[in-house]
Amino acid sequence: MATVPIPAGTSALLLDIEGTTTPITFVKDILFPYIREHLEDHLSTHWEEDECKQDVHLLKKQIEEDMKQNRACAVHAVDQTVHTDEEKAIREVVDNVLWQMAADRKSTALKQLQGHMWRAAYASGRIKGEIYQDVTPSIRRWRGQGLKIYIYSSGSVEAQKLLFGYSVEGDVLDLFDGHFDTSIGAKVDGRSYEKIAERIGCRPEEITFLTDVTREAKAAEEAGVNVLVVVRPGNMELTDEERAHYNLVTSFNQLESMGRA
Numbered sequence: 001m002a003t004v005p006i007p008a009g010t011s012a013l014l015l016d017i018e019g020t021t022t023p024i025t026f027v028k029d030i031l032f033p034y035i036r037e038h039l040e041d042h043l044s045t046h047w048e049e050d051e052c053k054q055d056v057h058l059l060k061k062q063i064e065e066d067m068k069q070n071r072a073c074a075v076h077a078v079d080q081t082v083h084t085d086e087e088k089a090i091r092e093v094v095d096n097v098l099w100q101m102a103a104d105r106k107s108t109a110l111k112q113l114q115g116h117m118w119r120a121a122y123a124s125g126r127i128k129g130e131i132y133q134d135v136t137p138s139i140r141r142w143r144g145q146g147l148k149i150y151i152y153s154s155g156s157v158e159a160q161k162l163l164f165g166y167s168v169e170g171d172v173l174d175l176f177d178g179h180f181d182t183s184i185g186a187k188v189d190g191r192s193y194e195k196i197a198e199r200i201g202c203r204p205e206e207i208t209f210l211t212d213v214t215r216e217a218k219a220a221e222e223a224g225v226n227v228l229v230v231v232r233p234g235n236m237e238l239t240d241e242e243r244a245h246y247n248l249v250t251s252f253n254q255l256e257s258m259g260r261a
């Protein structure tokens, strides 16, 4: 397995989750089906609670935004205040959420609701966060070399903390210096990476971002962030052009720090 140098001058590694630290199958075959299976029951049980009301409010705002931008969207009046028929209102929220999930939308509204729903599944031990075997030993090694480690995922910060807090390796949250989600901006928008650098307190050039998605890699590059594209089983195939352009890693074990510039 060829060694890949962590770009010189890197002080912080920014890690994607799905397809990078964690198999895509865990998200698609375990996390997402859990939502589809329990959505209606979750909404019915928690409908009157503040957290659920906030989740529904955010979904409604997303629909308004989609309509303003003329984006295709399943339009449902998900408003708890105007519905007299609670069952119908819940049905509309369910339809909207299922529609967003079918399109693999990464909206903050959807991700926030999902994070809240997974809480019970992780806490009961029904779900444990999967992490590739090379991930935690490598992070420990990099931390020993003085690198800071951050997560940036479309999954909400709460969902990220659940995955690593209730992982197959137990609670490994102490490996991370911080978490970012789409509340800082979309992963395909270069400005998100500028904001992350600001929040970390370094220049974009000091960050190296690891992701499986080349649209995210491109956005990070535009912001001046270093990028490594992660190739894991089941990840989206890269084009020849992408393979030629990006430095690729198949395991975190390959990544060696060459010392700070």
Ligand SMILES: CSCCC(=O)C(=O)COP(=O)(O)O
Binding pocket: 016, 017, 018, 019, 027, 031, 106, 111, 114, 152, 153, 154, 155, 156, 159, 160, 163, 187
């Ligand atoms: C953080 S667990 C949930 C994963 C998820 O919902 C998701 O959209 C993953 O996106 P990523 O940015 O980690 O590829």
Ligand SMILES: [Mg+2]
Binding pocket: 016, 017, 018, 019, 020, 211, 212, 213
């Ligand atoms: Mg990913």
